[in-house]
Amino acid sequence: GAVVSQHPSRVICKSGTSVKIECRSLDFQATTMFWYRQFPKQSLMLMATSNEGSKATYEQGVEKDKFLINHASLTLSTLTVTSAHPEDSSFYICSARDLLGAGDTGELFFGEGSRLTVL
């Protein structure tokens, strides 16, 4: 099946710094990628929809200036957590859909996640 790669898998940073997480579709093109956040023992909460070549669409309650999303190509989306604070510590997961499977075919491929710890 299709592969979505996230990097880094784990990152520890100091409060006030910014952290960038990359999401790449390795063997397919994705016009749309999704960023999720998952707290321990909880479900995945959609943060934003990343659209190639245009602005991301953020879910209600997600600060767009805090979580910067850039989708510069059909295979790469980045999430930057700006001025990170301990409450931003979480597991961030991206997903992508194969461009050839666009429309209503459904299947999303998920990355392995990135665990952010802010000290």
Place this chain on the structure above:
Amino acid sequence: GENVEQHPSTLSVQEGDSAVIKCTYSDSASNYFPWYKQELGKGPQLIIDIRSNVGEKKDQRIAVTLNKTAKHFSLHITETQPEDSAVYFCAAKSGGNEKLTFGTGTRLTIIP
């Protein structure tokens, strides 16, 4: 918007027995229902999915059933094995909307 509820939140099953996880959804326009398995520290992995034009789908030990009228769908795992232990999430997606709405998850533990 769509609301997906999932039960039970935890489930312990003796190895070899069957496990059933149930989900309900609210949006009658939803037409795609995937199930994901998530192991500790990893991203979700699709294990089976079903579309609204089908009532049941089976893949070896895993099956999913869909009742559109009642707006609920279920995951069935037969002959459970220790490696089936994980957190399972159901999800629903409406046609024309690319977003998936996830259930709250079920932590399945297979007792050897």
